[in-house]
Amino acid sequence: MRAVLRAAARLFTLMLLSVMALQLYFLARVALMIVVDPQSTSFQRSEAWRLLVEKQQILWAQEWVDYERISPHLKRAVIASEDAEFAEHSGVDWDAIERAWERNQRAEALAERLAAQNERRAAKLPAGKAPAAPRPAKVVGGSTITQQLAKNLFLGSERSLARKGQEFVITMMLEALLSKQRILEIYLNSVEWGEGLFGAEAAARHYFRTGAQSLGVMQSARLAVMLPAPKRFEKRPNSAYVAGRAATIAARMGAIDPP
Known part of the structure; x- marks a missing residue:
């Protein structure tokens, strides 16, 4: 029995040391970003591999531009669309998470009611026929810009408590070591705006044939609309929808003061 306990204790210690080593690795990578621009993110590398496997080529566009060379309109538009409290929160917007959870609960309840109705309709149909399947509940996120950056930089897209917990830890590291301005700069230079299209400069040139520095109000609002689902909106x-949503974001931009 003692041998089993000792083996379990050693295993637990090794696991704990591994977790600590991983956190130190993330901490060192984040600290390096104070002075060094990240060359790629985990999400970008996974996308490059997907494109290589599926299309046997990597069509890629990305060009880093300093914070001062990104239009203030785009900064305001992205904050207004993705994280209105970006300048105030410490990395996690708990109110937004609570609102997202409540919306998801309502969406899940609606999906269950529709599924029950679908089953009742199916019972009344002739054999061999079935009603159209109801759409799955749409999951709404409450992630801040910092959380999105943490996930894109280091983590995969799978949904699990362990992955979400690691995201929170990296988010706290980013907020502790980097300024809000630096966080937004890295985010705008690495976020996806289409298949193989990353960063504000590449997006501005692809969609509007101009540089990120020259983006106007409505151009910036349109780019901000695309962020939740860039591959679909491109x-x-x-x-x-993009035009209407962009008008809403443009109306909100005046209240945003970027870092």
Whole structure:
């Protein structure tokens, strides 16, 4: 019995040391970003591999530009769209998480009611026929810009408590070591704006044939609209939804004071 306990204690110690070593690795990487621009993110590397496997080529566009060379309109638009409390919170917006949880609960309850109705309809249909499957509940996130950056820099896209916990830890590291301005600079230079399209400079040139520094109010608002689902919106960047949502974001931009 004692041998088993000693083995379990050694295993626990090794696991604890591994977790600590991983956190020190993340901490060192974040600290390096104080002075060194990150060359790539975990998400970008996974996308490059996906493109290579699926299309046997990597069509890629990204160009780093300093904070001062990014239009203040784009900074305001992205904050207004993605994280209105960016300048005030310490990395995690608990109110936004609570609101997202409540919306997801309502969406899940609606999806369950629709599924029950679908089953009742199926029972009344002739054999061999089935009603159209209801759409799955849409999951709404409450992640801040800092949390999104933490995930993109170091983590995968899987959903688990362990991954979310690690995201929170890295978020705290980013907020502790980097200024809000630096966090936003890295985010705007690394976020996805289409398949193989990363960063404000590449997005501005791809969609508007101009540089990130020259983006106007509505151009910036349109780019901000695309962020939650860039691969979907890049197919119809001038859709009615994008235009309407961009107008809403543009109206909110005046209240945003970027860092």
